[in-house]
Amino acid sequence: MREVVDIRGFLKKNAVTVMFILLCAVCLALSGQPFNYVMFELVSRISRNAFIVLALIIPIIAGMGINFAITIGAMAAQIAVLWVLEWGIPGIGGFLVAAAMTVPIAGFFGYLIGNLLNKMKGQEMIGSMILGFFANGLYQLLFLFIFGNLIPLHRSGLVIKGSTGVANTMDLSKAGGLKYALDGLWRLKFEPALYVFAGLDRGAAGVDHVLQKRSQGRAYRHGGGCAGRGGPRADSGGQEPVFDGVHPDDHVPRGRPLVPVQRGHHAHAAGAAVPRGRPEAAWSPMRRASMSTASA
Amino acid sequence: MAVTTYVGFSVVSLMCIAWLVLPLSLVLRWPLGTGLRVTSSLANYYKHILNDLLAFEIGGVMIPTGLLLFMGLCCLIMFLFLRSKTGIAMQAGGNNPRFAEATGINVDKTRVIGTVLSTVLGAVGIIVYSQSYGFMQLYTAPRQLGFVAASAILIGGASTSRAKISHVLIGTFLFQGVLTLGMPVANVLVPQSTISETMRILISNGIILYALTKSGGASRA
Numbered sequence: 001m002r003e004v005v006d007i008r009g010f011l012k013k014n015a016v017t018v019m020f021i022l023l024c025a026v027c028l029a030l031s032g033q034p035f036n037y038v039m040f041e042l043v044s045r046i047s048r049n050a051f052i053v054l055a056l057i058i059p060i061i062a063g064m065g066i067n068f069a070i071t072i073g074a075m076a077a078q079i080a081v082l083w084v085l086e087w088g089i090p091g092i093g094g095f096l097v098a099a100a101m102t103v104p105i106a107g108f109f110g111y112l113i114g115n116l117l118n119k120m121k122g123q124e125m126i127g128s129m130i131l132g133f134f135a136n137g138l139y140q141l142l143f144l145f146i147f148g149n150l151i152p153l154h155r156s157g158l159v160i161k162g163s164t165g166v167a168n169t170m171d172l173s174k175a176g177g178l179k180y181a182l183d184g185l186w187r188l189k190f191e192p193a194l195y196v197f198a199g200l201d202r203g204a205a206g207v208d209h210v211l212q213k214r215s216q217g218r219a220y221r222h223g224g225g226c227a228g229r230g231g232p233r234a235d236s237g238g239q240e241p242v243f244d245g246v247h248p249d250d251h252v253p254r255g256r257p258l259v260p261v262q263r264g265h266h267a268h269a270a271g272a273a274v275p276r277g278r279p280e281a282a283w284s285p286m287r288r289a290s291m292s293t294a295s296a
Numbered sequence: 297m298a299v300t301t302y303v304g305f306s307v308v309s310l311m312c313i314a315w316l317v318l319p320l321s322l323v324l325r326w327p328l329g330t331g332l333r334v335t336s337s338l339a340n341y342y343k344h345i346l347n348d349l350l351a352f353e354i355g356g357v358m359i360p361t362g363l364l365l366f367m368g369l370c371c372l373i374m375f376l377f378l379r380s381k382t383g384i385a386m387q388a389g390g391n392n393p394r395f396a397e398a399t400g401i402n403v404d405k406t407r408v409i410g411t412v413l414s415t416v417l418g419a420v421g422i423i424v425y426s427q428s429y430g431f432m433q434l435y436t437a438p439r440q441l442g443f444v445a446a447s448a449i450l451i452g453g454a455s456t457s458r459a460k461i462s463h464v465l466i467g468t469f470l471f472q473g474v475l476t477l478g479m480p481v482a483n484v485l486v487p488q489s490t491i492s493e494t495m496r497i498l499i500s501n502g503i504i505l506y507a508l509t510k511s512g513g514a515s516r517a
Contacts, residue, residue: 065298119509123456125298127508130501133443137497144494145486 039190059124069113069128072135076106079142082166086153297456301442308439315434335433342423343430363428370417371461377413386410390457447471447500450507474499 011018028038052070059067080102084094113131120127143166147153153166316331337343349362377383389396389403390410396403422441426432449459451474452467478499479492 068298116505116509123297123508126301127505129298129301130443130504130508134498134501134505137494137501140490140494140497145491 064117064124064128066125067113067128068125069131069135071132072109072113073106075135075139076109077102078139079105082143082147082153304442305439308436312435332434334435334437335431337431338426339430342427345427346424347428360428363424366424370420371465374461382406382409443500443504444471447503447507451503455507455510471500471503 028035031038055070055073056066059065077098080098083101084098087097089097113128116131117124117127147166318332346362346366347358347360349365351361352359378387385396385401386406386409388399389401389406393403396406422438448467448471449463450467451471452463452465452469454460454463454467475496478495482492482495485491
């Protein structure tokens with residue numbers, strides 16, 4: 001009886017995920033595509049897209065919601081790729097040159113976007129989306145009217161035939177292209193790849209486990225001790241820069257000092273140190289009220 | 297705003313499927329295959345029904361009297377509505393939700409009423425729009441409509457927290473004026489190109505961006 005309730009609760013909690021998986025399974029069966037093909041597509045898709053999705057973590061943590069303006073980064077990259085193609089640098093060299101070229105451009109754009117988003121706090125999502133559309137206009141201006149017109153491009157296939165402006169699609173698979181520059185570095189068949197990555201994963205998990213145990217032991221000794229008394233850093237004399245109850249001379253691996261501390265008696269202090277998204281309720285009604293009086 | 301944008305996008309996509317599978321009359325269908333056409337002429341239906349009502353000509357310019365009268369009537373109804381009990385409750389809820397809640401206004405309800413009215417006005421508006429053009433467009437055509445309207449009201453002086461009927465009239469005049477005058481100029485600069493379309497994207501989104509920068513952050517702190 002209890003099991004049934006558990007399953008029901010699980011389904012309720014993860015209804016969307018479960019439905020999605022079921023939908024995928026049904027569609028897989030209906031599509032008639034071979035399972036191997038679907039898996040191959042899925043692996044290359046996941047690796048392609050995960051990198052782009054990775055770009056969204058930082059703005060969410062920084063309290064700006066989802067940054068729809070990552071398209072602008074993509075545009076910066078396309079500028080770099082266009083010039084790599086024009087210069088004809090093939091393979092991994094071309095990939096690295098494009099990456100090195102695009103980082104400063106995208107960084108500059110990011111700086112501008114950040115300053116603009118600071119002027120529209122609370123509206124960042126729609127703002128970055130509109131910014132993406134706006135940048136698309138500038139991008140068309142650049143690619144249709146500046147590249148290939150004011151700045152001539154010489155390599156064939158880059159410019160629209162019989163017209164001006166950069167072609168819609170560029171072939172990266174020809175000689176001098178970037179196709180498979182990264183994918184082709186180290187290719188494995190599915191079976192050895194499974195073993196290699198499973199091994200890597202277990203290895204990483206083991207290292208993680210050991211590190212966590214070590215840092216836990218240390219944190220309980222020090223962090224638990226100093227937090228248990230309740231006084232703010234009573235035993236550190238108020239002088240030493242103490243980070244969440246762990247002494248700086250402790251060799252706790254960087255990046256996980258919060259984990260053991262939160263499990264100790266120190267949870268409130270650690271929780272207070274972590275900004276959890278935007279304190280929406282704290283400022284939005286008041287801001288709205290002040291806005292309306294300012295505009296009235 | 298991000299949420300409403302995505303609601304719009306998803307409904308547009310849903311309707312794209314609907315236009316393909318709905319069993320509707322043969323007149324509107326593709327000559328081959330199933331599904332409705334992208335563009336349907338209204339020539340035999342209600343094309344120019346408002347434009348031609350009491351229309352007259354002054355110095356070569358056709359004045360669409362019916363259209364102007366209808367627009368004026370709608371503005372008048374809006375003016376009256378904003379001074380009715382519901383309208384004032386709605387504005388109070390928009391200005392200061394906590395205060396409105398404390399005075400007994402159901403803010404969630406007024407917000408729903410506001411959304412309903414806005415959606416209904418959008419629906420009537422697109423009928424007026426299509427009778428003026430003489431055709432209607434399906435599938436992804438409505439997708440950018442919201443942005444055009446938003447840039448018009450914002451260039452007219454509205455902000456994301458404050459809007460008046462005068463903003464609508466001034467904004468539409470200014471925005472359409474910029475487009476009407478700007479496009480030929482752009483086409484002269486780079487002849488035979490799509491630069492006018494690019495300029496339209498830049499102008500319309502630039503205005504929305506500018507208005508959003510006025511909506512929060514340092515400028516309003």
